[in-house]
Amino acid sequence: MQRPGKGKTPRRPGPKKASNTERDPVGVYCRIRPLGSEDEECCVEMISSTTIQLHAPDGLKANRNGEYKETQYSFKKVFGINTTQLELFEDVAKPLVEDLIHCKNGLLFTYGVTGSGKTFTMTGSPGEGGLLPRSLDMIFNSIGPFQAKRFVFKPDDKNAMEIQSQVDALLERQKRDSQQAVPKTPSSRQKPDPEFADMISPDEACKSENVDEDGCYSVFVSYIEIYNNYIYDLLEDAPYDPIRPKPPQSKILREDQNHNMYVAGCTEVEVKSTEEAFEVFWKGQKKRRIANTQLNRESSRSHSVFTIKLAQAPLDADGDHILQDKNQVNVSQLCLVDLAGSERTNRTRAEGSRLREAGNINQSLMTLRTCMEVLRENQMCGTNKMVPYRDSKVTHLFKNYFDGEGKVRMIVCVNPNADDYEETVLVMRFAEMTQEVEVARPVDRPICGLAPGRRHRNQAFRDELSRRLEERGGPSNAVDDRVLMTQLIESLPDLPTCELVDPADDQTLPRLIEVLERRHQIRQMMTEQFNKTANTVKSMLQQFDSQLSAKDYFLHDQQSKLNEKDKVILSQKTEIERLEKKSKTLEYKIDILQKTTDMYEQDKRALQQELETREQRLQSELSERKRMEQRMQGVVTDTRLKWEKECERRVNAKQLEMQNKLWVKDEKLKQLKAIVTESSSGGSAPTERPEKPERPSRERDRNIQQKRSPSPLPKALPVHPKHRRSHSAGGEKWVDHKPPSNLELDTVMQPIIPNAIKVSTPSEKALSKCHKYVLRHQELASDGEIETKLIKGNVFKTRSGGQTVQFTDIETLKQECPLAPSRKRRSGSAEGPAEVEDIENRAPVASTNSSHGYQKRRKP
Incomplete structure (x- = not known):
């Protein structure tokens, strides 16, 4: 249930509420910036008002896959290098401002490579105002005479609006003025920055003609930046401590009762003119993070989001005051997003914090591309994959728009320089894919049931009353009375300073007494003038009463007929209430069934994801096991071959060693035999014995050695058994x-x-x-x-x-x-x-x- 006196934010339609929901594709436009110099090589050619063609640079040869061939890309509209800011605004942003005035939300963001002109497209320069100042100017040109007093609409902390009475708003204004050290006057108001003083020429001013004149409007603006995936409020007035300066505190995203995302604790400033709104914007722009890189002298290092929130409520039946009905207050918003440019660190040569910033920028843009791809796949293939909005603050903040919160427009800024060709190709692919994403068309809001033209009739009645007072005449006509009263009010002198700092001060009190006496005299004159005007009006009303008495009979007859009609209307209202209760009951049941279906679908998606995860894990384990088996088989084979070679080497070495030993032994035997022969020949002759054929000693010993010597075994590590104390020692x-x-x-x-x-x-x-x-x-x-x-x-x-x-x-x-x-x-x-x-x-x-x-x- 909604709080009393709060504006209702439009609730986004669910993804599966109706199968016949009308959908519109995301409007993607392309703007080509001029080259920096005539010597630069151009890689972009405008074929028609909706098509461009990319040419590969001369130094970049086409690979065998044909990646760098000439390609064409189509958009809703292409703006060439001679396009003015006004032409771009009328085609892209003006329809979104029209929808904003008619209680519909909108999202417009610029996308492109760093240095492609996104900030210029959004903000502009003196004499060439961008989309943001022109949108503000069109809003205030349209609702200027129908704006409410300050603090009549008051934002709460839950993304809604509170509506206050005229008395409460006046007390709030007095309270804010008393809290300020110096009262704000038109003469003392801070002048806007001279660099952005004249953003829009009077000849280029735009205005919406379809504004509901029976309503009151109020504009609120907020300005945030998303830096390193953290949200910071650029309009927050934090106290500055020169000794221990504190860094700005990041904000968090929350979801309101209508499931819309908003930045909790974000500053929302009520503005009453284009100059005041742009002054607030420029105040936050000075806090935005920019840096000098190799590709851009003032490169945006964060995504900026400027939100224009329009609160509107109808007038009562008399057309005098705002209708104090919580169900008739509507809040719509237009988000203007300047995305930071994607960049390659090898070209920008970023280091340290610049490198970390570039990584976060590219990561958030990659998340945006992933969300667009999943949305397109769900819509074209009928799947129901979960869109990863929460992976980035940018996508999480604007997920309601892609789910049917309002219209979405994107301007792709292109730098035709040949050095940006590869990045431009990626941007073109993303733009081509984004055009295939469809967003649910926002539903029109029901208007107030009161008769139209209430403000006009009230003004006509006032003019007629003034005319008749002028015709009746008197000491002074009504116009002169109003002028005189206005002059008297303006002639009230301001109270001087009443602070006494010196006991001998004899000027402060007399000056104060003089001012009070003057104010008392003016009040007496105002009282006399008021009484005179009241008597004149009273006499006029008496004359009106006498003229109306003749019409009482006719009015009585008409009143009886109206009573009969009222009875019929009452019976019809009773039947309508019964049908409404029945409809609410059915809606409640449908809502319960929808929630149950969503829960089952979430469980189904979770189980499917778990099943896929387990299947992937099982497949990875099987593949890992197969790789391990193959690796172990290879290790076993290599080890076996290694030991076989080692054994063969050792056997050969042992055989060679034994052969050497046998050769030495044979040599010694030969020498011994020679000695024995010489000794026997020198002494007595030996007894002759029959000679027996014998095998050579070397061959015999070799055969014996081969038979006796076992084959060498591979060396193994020595086994050192653990020392165990003998049980017989009795030391257990x-x-x-x-x-x-x-x-x-x-x-x-x-x-x-x-x-x-x-x-x-x-x-x-x-x-x-x-x-x-x-x-x-x-x-x-x-x-x-x-x-x-x-x-x-x-x-x-x-x-x-x-x-x-x-x-x-x-x-x-x-x-x-x-x-x-x-x-x-x-x-x-x-x-x-x-x-x-x-x-x-x-x-x-x-x-x-x-x-x-x-x-x-x-x-x-």
């Missing part, structure tokens, strides 16, 4: 883990573990000092007795420096109560009582069953 230590919930059982078979550290909770400190670990676990057996299990294990050190336990054995201790009757006793034995008595005199016994299947007894 145990960690005896006994939980506090265990019961003390005084059985004979209680385990006795020497050198044990008894703990109730295992700790890393205790485990680091011991080699063995035992856990005492108690549980009830099937016969109701308590079983104690000793779970044993060995303690090892891990590579990371911790300890781990490897369980090796489980020993079970079972306690049997001597008083409990055994199964044999339950079978009806005759010696039952004697056995019970004998059991009571015996000592308790515990039986143990280990996992190895043996039993043992322990000392008590």
Whole structure:
């Protein structure tokens, strides 16, 4: 439900409310700027009023794909180098201003490469005002005589308008004037900057002829910039601290009750003339971030958004005051956006902060292109992909316009210089794709149900009353009375300064007394004049009453007929109210069904995205596994070949080494044989023996060596087993883990573990000092007795420096109560009582069953 006294912002139509919604394509225009000098090479040619052609520069050869061939691009209209600012305004911006006056929103932004003339197109220069000053001038030329007083319309903090009465507005004005140190007067008002004093000549002024004269209007302007994807208010008056200057605070985007995006906390200034509005604009323009680059002396480093918001409300039935009806207040806005130019850092040679700025600018423009591509795909292919508006502040702020908030116009500025050819091609492709995006046509607003011409009739009545007063005559006619009263009001002297700074001051008080006496005399004259005029008007009204008495009978007859008509109208109104309630109920149901459908569609999109993500992840994992398998196979093959070569090399080396040894051995044997032969020949002759054929020693020894010597094995890393202390040394230590919930059982078979550290909770400190670990676990057996299990294990050190336990054995201790009757006793034995008595005199016994299947007894 809307607050009382607030203007309603038009609600954008949903994407699926009606299948027969009329849509209009985004209007894309092209403007070609002149070349900087005659020596520059031109790459853009204007073929017709809607088509341009791009020529590749001479130094850029066409590649084999034909990327740099001559291409043509079509637009809604192309403006050549001789186009004036007025011609551009009348074709592009003037229809948007007409829609603004008729309660429709609009978005106009300039797009292009840096240095292509976007800021000149939007702002202009002295004598050649751009689209922004001309739009402001047309608005004030159209609604000038119908503007409301200041503070009648008051913006709130939630993107809506509050409407105040004339008295509240007057109090608000007095409050603002009292807060200012120097009162604003026409003579003391700050003059606009002389550089932009004469932006528009009087001959080029535009005006809308279709303005509703029965309404009151008020204009509010705001100016923001989007720098490094942060939003800053250029009109914010932050206190300046010269010692510790604070950087400007960024603003956030929010969504109002009608699902429209707006900048929270943004300053909105009410302006009453073109000069005042442009003065506010120039105040914010001085704070905008610009820098000098290699391509542009004053390159815009941020996206600027100048918003003109027009609030309008109808007059009451008498045509005197604004109608205090919250449902009749309409707010429309026109956003003029000057986008920063896309640029390549290798051409601008940007470094440091300039490089970071260029990256953010290109990223936001890329997000704008992506949104346009997704919108076109959804409209042409019938898909329902999510448009990534939130990836950039620019697209997030204007997403309502692309969803059907108002008309969208884009001016593509082109620099025909051949150096910008590659960037210009990208801009042309984006413009060509943007023309295929369609935006829902905004719906006309319902007008007030009161009869038209209320202001004109009220003025005519005043003129007729003045004429009759002049005809009746008197000491002075009505016109003279009004002039006299005006002169008396203007002759009221201002109060002088009443501050006393010197006790001997004898001039301030007499001057004040004199001024007060003069004001008192003028007030008495005004009172006398007012009483005289009131008496004249009273006599005139009495004469009117006497003339109207003759018409009372006729009016009475007409009144009876009107009463009958009123009854019929009342019955019709009752029927209309019933139908309206029924219609609201159906709309509410439709809204609920629409929301449910949207929720299901969002869930469906989320599940589809999750499924696609998982499929992509699975495909990537499969491909990664295949690559890993192929890589491991290659590694195994390479390792095997490497070891085979190594083994072959080692075998060859070993064979060569053995051959050398055999050769040395043969040489030694030959020498020994020669020595033996010489010694035998010098002494007694040796006994002759039959000679036996033998194989050469070298060949024999080689064969023996080949048979005996094993094939060499590849060297492996030596294995150093961990040092384990001998169990026979008796140096093992145990960690005896006994939980506090265990019961003390005084059985004979209680385990006795020497050198044990008894703990109730295992700790890393205790485990680091011991080699063995035992856990005492108690549980009830099937016969109701308590079983104690000793779970044993060995303690090892891990590579990371911790300890781990490897369980090796489980020993079970079972306690049997001597008083409990055994199964044999339950079978009806005759010696039952004697056995019970004998059991009571015996000592308790515990039986143990280990996992190895043996039993043992322990000392008590």
